[in-house]
Amino acid sequence: MAALDASQLSPADRWTDLKDVAQVLRHHVVHMATDSPGAHVGGSMSAIEILTVLFFDGVLRVDPAQPKMEGRDYLIFSKGHASAALYAALAERGFFPVEELTTYKQMGSRLAGHSLKSIPGVELATGSLGHGLPVGNGIALAGQHDGLPYRTFVLLGDGECQEGSVWEAAMAAAHYRLDNLVAIVDRNGVQEDGPTEKIMALEPFADKWRSFGWAVREVDGHDVEDLSRALHSLPFAAGKPSLLLARTVKGKGVSFAENTNSWHYGKLSEDQRQQALSDLGDLRPRRERRAWA
């Protein structure tokens, strides 16, 4: 790829750059959640740094100019309800014009509330939970069979892991020793009806994955350095699928949306938009060398 990515910057610039990207993406989500009928604010905000490091730190080998490029890595965005975050990342990365984000959930737009397969950069239409990991297995099995080096990333919500199909697939991924498969769990701790541990407990969550045969790492899912180090050291163990448990905050960065299920989904009022933007702080000026510029 011609453009730089942040991983090629000096360490100090690299982390600053990624934080800047994350802030830009959060601003987009705020606007999408205000100007549309509504968005999954909480789960979008919690996934921002994960998407930032995947797309802007040289983790995902993708080319926005050729979304179907042979040899690319696959990202299956299994928590498809958080589409606002995904669209923001795809647009800033150059898969489609940033201006198109204003069409989010508008009549005639392709930016549906849950991602459609026709959107550049989207490999699988998702939204019904529990589909991403089984499909990711199939993509990874094909790569293993063909001896190809591409990798398959699946981003899961934590509440999503209450679906049985996730564990069917977790078993199969370990059975077939899919070390070309990476699942990232956005562990924000809150699902639509309340805290996961109150609705249907997931803990000990990391142990569950380990006992299913996965190589597990836990990180602060809002610390771009932490995320970057983990995602640049894949696979975590040879012969095992990798599980990155990213501990996050639902609604991260927006004061009234943090750690609550009441902003799992919602439409921001104009006042709330201003509050959210104020919480996030002004965007820093874009810098020339920014990979995603």
Place this chain on the structure above:
Amino acid sequence: MTTATAGDLKVGSAAWVSRHGLSAVETCRLAQRELARRDPRFFSLEADLGDFGGFPFRDEFPDRYLDFGIAEASLVGAAGGLALRGKIPLVNTFASFALMRACEQVRLDLCYHNANAKIFGTFAGLQAGFSGPTHHSIEDIAIARSFPNMTVIAPADAVAAYWATLAAGHHPGPVYVRLAVDVTAQVYDEDCRFAIGRGNVLRPGGDLTLVAAGLTVVAEALAAADLLARDGIAARVLDLHTIKPIDRELLVRAARETGLLITVEEHTVYGGLGGAVAEAVAEAAPVPLRILGIPDSYAQFVGPYPEHLRRYGLDAAGIAGAARQALAARGGR
């Protein structure tokens, strides 16, 4: 289990099926191996199928054979993923588990994405006999044909199952093929012409039309036509092996020329072949229609497959009886 070495017999022929005593599932699986021999994109996927585990694919193509254990969502989801990579997954499991346990995976991962994946469902209908309703599959046609992009095929015998499997393998997009494991009555002779979407006229006739689809019941419909012929009733018999997309032209012609349609299927009377035929002819050529199948209930009776068919009136005598009644009701004879 018999292998496909055909000697002097043509593979896929009626003589070949008879010589080796093959069931529809066996010919289907032998056809899957043929597909795999010609094209490295074909993969065989299973979910712990016991008797048929791997046959005969696993021995010849172990690196293209995947068993997912007793986990149908994992099985069908992975098929969707393989298809995204240009593979052609051939999914083999019980009909009820593929389409009902993994219903949403079939809907989204295969049909919505128009995945080039094929599902071969065994024990479709009542063939699981003694096993009881948990293993009967009487709703699969209704489910499968409701999904956009899905092609639905119910071959009439083991010969047709062989050619249907080859056709499905070469047909782009998701395909569901309805099968069963017991050896069933043969319908086709040496020249089974199988084209997806084109029903076959097995017997001419102008008094009424028996429209059947699937193992056993097509043969029973032919036998019913024999019984009716003794009474001087000329029943046309159609093998409507492709239930979706349906052969509208053939059905409309039959409706116009015979004035009475009787559908026969080993499936609930709601939403299956009968429903599909009704939808096809109601606008263009509405005529009296009787739907023979399984009434709106699960089997209460424990017993063998033929007895189930008899009790539901899906054997030759039952079909012929229903045809006579329908003719009388129409005021024909």
